[in-house]
Amino acid sequence: MAPSLDFSVLWTKDTRKGTPVIVTMENPNYSLVEIDDPEATFRPVEKDRGKNAKQYTWVLLLKAHRAVGCVSWIATVLWTLLGAIKKRLIFRQGVTMENEKSGKGKLLFRFIRGFLLVSLGVLVFEVFAHFNGWQYFQNPNLHIPQTSEIQGWLHMVYVAWLTIRADYIAPLIQGLSTFCVALFIIQSLDRMVLCIGCFWIKYKKIKPSFDKDIFNADVEGSGYEYPMVLIQIPMCNEKEVYEQSISAVCQMDWPKDHFLVQVLDDSDDESIQWLIKAEVSKWSQRGINIIYRHRLVRTGYKAGNLKSAMSCDYVKGYEFVAIFDADFQPNPDFLKQTVPHFKDNPELGLVQARWSFVNKDENLLTRLQNVNLCFHFEVEQQVNGVFLNFFGFNGTAGVWRIKTLEDSGGWLERTTVEDMDIAVRAHLNGWKFIYLNDVKVLCEVPESYEAYRKQQHRWHSGPMHLFRLCLPAIITSKLSVMKKANLILLFFLLRKLILPFYSFTLFCIILPLTMFVPEAELPVWVICYVPVFMSFLNILPSPKSFPFIVPYLLFENTMSVTKFNAMVSGLFQLGSSYEWVVTKKAGRSSESDLLAAAERETKAMNHHPQLLRGASESELSELNRFKEQQEAASSPTVKKVNKIYRKELALAFLLLTASVRSLLSAQGVHFYFLLFQGVSFLLVGLDLIGEQMS
Numbered sequence: 001m002a003p004s005l006d007f008s009v010l011w012t013k014d015t016r017k018g019t020p021v022i023v024t025m026e027n028p029n030y031s032l033v034e035i036d037d038p039e040a041t042f043r044p045v046e047k048d049r050g051k052n053a054k055q056y057t058w059v060l061l062l063k064a065h066r067a068v069g070c071v072s073w074i075a076t077v078l079w080t081l082l083g084a085i086k087k088r089l090i091f092r093q094g095v096t097m098e099n100e101k102s103g104k105g106k107l108l109f110r111f112i113r114g115f116l117l118v119s120l121g122v123l124v125f126e127v128f129a130h131f132n133g134w135q136y137f138q139n140p141n142l143h144i145p146q147t148s149e150i151q152g153w154l155h156m157v158y159v160a161w162l163t164i165r166a167d168y169i170a171p172l173i174q175g176l177s178t179f180c181v182a183l184f185i186i187q188s189l190d191r192m193v194l195c196i197g198c199f200w201i202k203y204k205k206i207k208p209s210f211d212k213d214i215f216n217a218d219v220e221g222s223g224y225e226y227p228m229v230l231i232q233i234p235m236c237n238e239k240e241v242y243e244q245s246i247s248a249v250c251q252m253d254w255p256k257d258h259f260l261v262q263v264l265d266d267s268d269d270e271s272i273q274w275l276i277k278a279e280v281s282k283w284s285q286r287g288i289n290i291i292y293r294h295r296l297v298r299t300g301y302k303a304g305n306l307k308s309a310m311s312c313d314y315v316k317g318y319e320f321v322a323i324f325d326a327d328f329q330p331n332p333d334f335l336k337q338t339v340p341h342f343k344d345n346p347e348l349g350l351v352q353a354r355w356s357f358v359n360k361d362e363n364l365l366t367r368l369q370n371v372n373l374c375f376h377f378e379v380e381q382q383v384n385g386v387f388l389n390f391f392g393f394n395g396t397a398g399v400w401r402i403k404t405l406e407d408s409g410g411w412l413e414r415t416t417v418e419d420m421d422i423a424v425r426a427h428l429n430g431w432k433f434i435y436l437n438d439v440k441v442l443c444e445v446p447e448s449y450e451a452y453r454k455q456q457h458r459w460h461s462g463p464m465h466l467f468r469l470c471l472p473a474i475i476t477s478k479l480s481v482m483k484k485a486n487l488i489l490l491f492f493l494l495r496k497l498i499l500p501f502y503s504f505t506l507f508c509i510i511l512p513l514t515m516f517v518p519e520a521e522l523p524v525w526v527i528c529y530v531p532v533f534m535s536f537l538n539i540l541p542s543p544k545s546f547p548f549i550v551p552y553l554l555f556e557n558t559m560s561v562t563k564f565n566a567m568v569s570g571l572f573q574l575g576s577s578y579e580w581v582v583t584k585k586a587g588r589s590s591e592s593d594l595l596a597a598a599e600r601e602t603k604a605m606n607h608h609p610q611l612l613r614g615a616s617e618s619e620l621s622e623l624n625r626f627k628e629q630q631e632a633a634s635s636p637t638v639k640k641v642n643k644i645y646r647k648e649l650a651l652a653f654l655l656l657t658a659s660v661r662s663l664l665s666a667q668g669v670h671f672y673f674l675l676f677q678g679v680s681f682l683l684v685g686l687d688l689i690g691e692q693m694s
Contacts, residue, residue: 300413349431385435417462464570
């Protein structure tokens with residue numbers, strides 16, 4: 001018999017070794033397909049074949065569950081919003097009305113309120129005309145009926161309104177909107193150029209540097225002569241943050257005989273003064289050169305405080321001055337990362353570090369601020385520092401050459417933006433600046449809308465006031481034409497004046513007007529595509545904030561009313577242009593920062609055990625008793641009081657009214673934009689934007 005050539009037995013032979021494992025499929029997702037003939041194997045199988053009714057049921061139930069969850073979430077948000085409206089607007093529970101100190105703020109509110117009342121009247125009239133079939137504006141050519149077609153005196157009034165609207169109002173609105181759109185495009189191009197410059201810096205890995213081996217004693221010729229550095233901490237009633245700021249500054253990795261800490265306290269609360277004095281005394285006992293200074297007359301705000309400190313005789317022995325606001329917590333190596341840049345660079349006047357925020361995830365307001373400030377530091381400051389060697393000093397987390405301050409006239413008390421003032425004057429005198437994006441200093445952003453609003457008012461009124469004062473000096477300076485143009489057109493006009501002007505005028509005034517005057521129309525790309533693209537560029541430096549791109553866009557438009565009001569106040573030197581309110585802090589620190597601070601303090605205690613022997617028992621007991629009294633006095637919980645902001649509320653109702661009017665014109669994108677923008681104004685007007693969120 002011929003040998004068998006069937007090797008299937010060998011192929012199917014089980015050659016596996018080890019312990020067998022059995023996998024059981026509890027919910028198998030497969031189906032059996034019956035094949036009648038070999039050709040059926042290669043026929044395409046129907047897509048839905050093998051799915052049974054049970055699978056369809058589960059899919060439908062899942063989609064229904066998601067839909068119900070979305071609807072319930074929207075209903076919860078609306079119910080919460082309605083509850084807040086009822087509680088704060090109708091019953092006025094736990095709220096106080098915004099206090100307008102300037103005539104400009106009251107005038108703007110009256111204008112918005114009048115605009116709202118007229119819009120409500122026009123809306124009622126338009127709805128009445130709609131139900132009577134008088135919708136002539138649906139015709140692109142706007143057919144105006146003849147005399148024979150008039151159907152009563154109301155119809156006659158409506159026809160007259162159509163004529164006035166088309167012949168007189170629409171051209172004015174269209175001209176103003178064209179002007180604002182042109183400014184919008186110019187400002188958008190400026191943002192794009194800044195982003196391209198930032199990408200180029202990242203691509204080429206351009207950043208200021210110095211020889212890091214100068215601190216290495218093992219390297220030949222690396223003996224670095226540590227210059228004398230003055231460290232200033234200006235503060236005013238900073239009870240929440242004074243301790244951590246002083247602690248961070250006193251633990252600088254720098255020879256202790258080569259730096260002096262000045263605590264410049266402008267507090268008018270005697271209890272806070274004693275607390276700060278005790279903290280200064282504690283670090284003085286540890287061998288730190290630290291001085292407490294308090295002014296009896298608080299003139300000139302922060303500029304006057306710094307000016308008074310620089311007038312001391314002992315300052316003449318120092319070459320550089322580092323400035324930190326009371327909520328800033330620099331790392332121990334801050335001076336080693338900044339001061340060496342001045343070596344062999346006599347034209348350098350300022351080294352600015354970046355801010356990093358310890359409470360950026362506290363609530364929605366802090367998240368949106370983080371987006372704005374990340375773009376400011378990583379894009380604006382870095383690009384201007386690399387390509388122009390100039391940017392606005394941020395007022396803190398920077399090191400100045402003292403000779404630069406003296407050469408530029410020192411600190412002046414003429415504006416509330418003394419940091420920008422000294423930076424502009426130093427730039428006019430030919431000094432160069434360096435921005436270090438890699439050196440970060442921890443600080444806080446405002447957690448309440450009231451504090452953030454006051455901060456933004458100061459940041460936008462001060463530059464316009466400064467622009468009036470500096471314009472003659474800029475024109476007559478020895479700078480090149482390009483640098484003069486950059487200062488006047490870009491630094492001041494485009495980024496400080498034009499931005500709040502067109503943002504408020506275009507999105508808060510012109511857009512609602514176009515709903516009531518359909519002949520003047522804003523293109524969709526103006527209210528949708530370009531703003532979304534610009535918001536996308538702004539959010540690139542903080543990629544973790546991408547889920548908040550829509551709230552960021554809406555909130556920026558909402559803040560335009562505050563920025564516009566501040567800009568006009570500063571430009572025309574109104575009463576609120578020289579208003580200084582210290583930004584309220586919470587005194588927060590991250591867990592890693594607290595651990596690092598505790599470790600540094602333990603090392604300091606080990607190196608300076610004389611601290612325990614330096615203070616007498618009576619002093620320590622008196623300090624402990626005083627702290628206990630402070631804690632007992634602050635123990636009762638103070639009920640939070642929210643403010644009602646009238647301008648924001650009036651704009652909210654105006655935009656919501658315009659969104660209802662847009663339904664008659666069947667403008668989908670305009671309706672959604674006005675609706676969401678109106679809700680964002682409503683949240684801000686009711687002081688809900690700073691509430692905690694998970």
